[in-house]
Amino acid sequence: MRGSHRISSFLFSLVLLFFLLSTAHASVRYTIKKGDNLVKIAKKYHVSLRELQRENKISARRMRPGMKIVIPGNKATAKKNKTVHDEKEAVPVDTPSANDAQDEASAPAMLAAEKLYHTVKKGDTLASISREYSLSPAEIKELNNLKSSKLKKGLKLLVKRIGPKTYTVKKGDNLWKIAKKFDMEADALMEMNELESPSVTVGQKLYLEQKVDPETAVTYQEALGKNVEEEIKKTSASDEFAEKSMQDKLIIFAKKLINIPYKFGGNSILGIDCSAYVKKVYGFLGIELPRTAREQFKTAGETVDKDNLNIGDLVFFRTYASFPSHVGIYLGNNLFIHASSKGKKVTIDSLETPYYLKRFIGGKRLLTEEATEKSPNS
Numbered sequence: 001m002r003g004s005h006r007i008s009s010f011l012f013s014l015v016l017l018f019f020l021l022s023t024a025h026a027s028v029r030y031t032i033k034k035g036d037n038l039v040k041i042a043k044k045y046h047v048s049l050r051e052l053q054r055e056n057k058i059s060a061r062r063m064r065p066g067m068k069i070v071i072p073g074n075k076a077t078a079k080k081n082k083t084v085h086d087e088k089e090a091v092p093v094d095t096p097s098a099n100d101a102q103d104e105a106s107a108p109a110m111l112a113a114e115k116l117y118h119t120v121k122k123g124d125t126l127a128s129i130s131r132e133y134s135l136s137p138a139e140i141k142e143l144n145n146l147k148s149s150k151l152k153k154g155l156k157l158l159v160k161r162i163g164p165k166t167y168t169v170k171k172g173d174n175l176w177k178i179a180k181k182f183d184m185e186a187d188a189l190m191e192m193n194e195l196e197s198p199s200v201t202v203g204q205k206l207y208l209e210q211k212v213d214p215e216t217a218v219t220y221q222e223a224l225g226k227n228v229e230e231e232i233k234k235t236s237a238s239d240e241f242a243e244k245s246m247q248d249k250l251i252i253f254a255k256k257l258i259n260i261p262y263k264f265g266g267n268s269i270l271g272i273d274c275s276a277y278v279k280k281v282y283g284f285l286g287i288e289l290p291r292t293a294r295e296q297f298k299t300a301g302e303t304v305d306k307d308n309l310n311i312g313d314l315v316f317f318r319t320y321a322s323f324p325s326h327v328g329i330y331l332g333n334n335l336f337i338h339a340s341s342k343g344k345k346v347t348i349d350s351l352e353t354p355y356y357l358k359r360f361i362g363g364k365r366l367l368t369e370e371a372t373e374k375s376p377n378s
Contacts, residue, residue: 028071032063045071058134064188116227120155133159143259145348158259169204182208228269232256232284246285246367250312253284254329254337260346262339267291274327277339277346278314281329287366297324301364306351312367315351317359324361 030041038058042049055072118129126137126149133140137149143158151157167178175198179186190198192207200206235241235252244252257280263271272280275293282289290296297316304313309330317326319341328338334351342355351360 029068030071032065032067032069034065036063036065038063041069041071047072116158116160118157118159120151120153120157122153124151124153125149126151129157129159135159145258165208167206167208169200169202169206171202173200173202174198175200178206184208228256228260236284247311250281250285250329250367251331254281254331257281257346258337258348260339262341262344262346264341272339272346274339274341278327278329282366289366293324293327296327297362297364301366302368304363304365306360306363309363310365310367312365314364314366316361316363317356318361319359326359330363 030045032041038049038052042052051072052069056069058069118124118133120129126140129135129151130137130140135143140146140157140159141149167182169178175189175195176186178184178200179189186198189195189206189208232253235256241249241252257269257272257277260269260277261271262273264273266272267276267280275289275291275296278296279289279291289300290298293316296314301314304310309315311330311332313330315328315330315336316324318324319326326338326341328336328349330336331348335348336351336356337346337348339346340349343349349356351357
């Protein structure tokens with residue numbers, strides 16, 4: 001009996017020890033709610049944004065309501081939360097460390113600006129960069145308008161989308177096909193897009209991710225704008241830039257604004273329309289343009305035919321009106337860059353695309369010898 005009692009006591013001690021050890025190191029999980037973002041969660045639980053992202057290998061655009069993430073903890077966190085089980089919501093910690101407090105203070109800027117771009121290093125490939133930022137190689141190519149998978153050292157790649165990912169309904173689509181294509185539940189797709197029925201129509205735009213919280217979106221766009229402005233100042237001040245031609249300078253400035261959000265009537269880096277975009281780009285060279293596409297077509301530069309377009313020429317279209325209502329900057333090879341109401345951002349398109357081919361009405365040339373003399377960067 002005594003031997004049996006000793007064995008029972010020994011087994012009880014082992015079980016107790018196992019329970020204490022597992023409790024001390026149990027993962028604390030948090031269930032993502034509607035409106036949550038990584039910044040809010042990191043701030044709520046007094047952990048650094050980097051730790052939260054590293055622990056969960058998750059980006060803001062892949063978050064979904066109902067998803068469970070691990071709240072990384074230190075000794076103090078484990079002590080305060082030792083009674084919290086894996087599937088229960090964590091209890092906020094009251095005493096963050098000095099490093100955590102510093103990270104929290106800069107968290108919105110970190111989320112918005114730090115991961116906007118990736119500078120290609122020796123040995124980088126699209127595959128390795130896609131793993132680092134939880135994007136597919138195709139998404140990275142789409143975000144940066146890359147035609148090839150080859151990457152040059154020093155190239156700056158945009159690695160974060162502006163706003164949620166969307167899908168435009170095509171002929172033959174239905175809600176279930178679209179959900180299956182993107183590995184989603186049809187019910188979730190309906191809820192995300194606030195659809196009352198599963199019916200969809202050709203051309204309809206569906207959100208494939210939760211809409212961005214307005215506060216987070218503003219913070220992100222402000223950080224993006226600040227980042228772009230700093231890049232432009234830095235580039236303009238370099239000796240290498242000073243030696244470039246006017247055309248090269250113009251295209252450098254034009255491409256610095258790629259992915260800036262489109263906003264009808266907007267004229268800032270937080271949101272810009274087509275005519276304000278070309279006005280801003282040419283303004284960087286000291287060349288002033290009228291505000292609207294209609295006025296630019298009427299008064300700016302010399303008229304040129306489509307077959308004689310040069311890099312930097314303005315290209316005009318009739319879209320929603322009978323007069324010139326859209327404008328972009330010609331890049332060569334039938335490509336032009338513009339603030340697109342269709343794409344919802346500054347992007348590059350082809351003049352041969354049926355939509356633009358049908359609506360093209362002419363070009364204007366501003367980069368003449370006279371314009372070159374006016375440039376403060378010449």
